[in-house]
Amino acid sequence: MAVKGLGQLDREYNGAHLRVGIVHARWNAVVIEALVNGAIKKLRSMGVEEKNIILESVPGSYELPWGSKRLIDRQKKQGEPLDVIISIGTLIKGSTMHFEYIADAVTKALMGLQDKVEIPVIFGLLTCMTEEQAFARAGIDEGHTMHNHGEDWGAAAVEMASKFGP
Numbered sequence: 414m415a416v417k418g419l420g421q422l423d424r425e426y427n428g429a430h431l432r433v434g435i436v437h438a439r440w441n442a443v444v445i446e447a448l449v450n451g452a453i454k455k456l457r458s459m460g461v462e463e464k465n466i467i468l469e470s471v472p473g474s475y476e477l478p479w480g481s482k483r484l485i486d487r488q489k490k491q492g493e494p495l496d497v498i499i500s501i502g503t504l505i506k507g508s509t510m511h512f513e514y515i516a517d518a519v520t521k522a523l524m525g526l527q528d529k530v531e532i533p534v535i536f537g538l539l540t541c542m543t544e545e546q547a548f549a550r551a552g553i554d555e556g557h558t559m560h561n562h563g564e565d566w567g568a569a570a571v572e573m574a575s576k577f578g579p
């Protein structure tokens with residue numbers, strides 16, 4: 414059995430039947446915009462229809478768990494349930510411990526949310542020590558030193574929803 418490299422898809426996936434939620438924070442908006450666009454670009458390239466990508470924003474990363482849960486609930490109530498959700502935020506270390514507390518709390522809350530909502534919650538929280546690190550992971554730094562992590566999250570969303578759906 415051939416084992417694929419890290420980060421590569423293990424097979425082709427067709428997202429045509431999927432409905433995907435994206436909840437994003439608005440702090441560090443330039444980075445967020447690139448990450449969200451990267452996720453959407455990948456979702457569309459894997460067959461997810463534009464009308465099936467449901468976008469919602471929250472003030473900051475701390476609101477991601479609650480905003481994600483409520484979007485899932487809302488879509489279910491409307492009879493248009495999500496198959497997967499991508500929660501996107503960017504935390505950049507400041508001079509206080511605020512960063513550490515939010516990063517740890519939000520990570521654990523998003524991880525635990527999956528058991529409550531029973532759909533995959535893709536972890537799209539950048540936790541960066543500097544703005545340069547955030548720009549690089551959104552693929553918008555000067556030298557384009559890294560690829561846009563939003564694309565990875567889009568691919569993970571289609572894989573997880575396809576592989577482990579109901």
Ligand SMILES: O=c1[nH]c(NC[C@H](O)[C@H](O)[C@H](O)CO)c([N+](=O)[O-])c(=O)[nH]1
Pocket residue numbers: 438439440441472473474475476502503504505506507511515
């Ligand atoms: O998404 C972020 N929210 C941040 N703070 C806001 C926080 O997420 C909440 O929106 C706020 O505390 C209100 O609940 C950030 N910093 O404070 O640095 C940050 O870097 N990124």
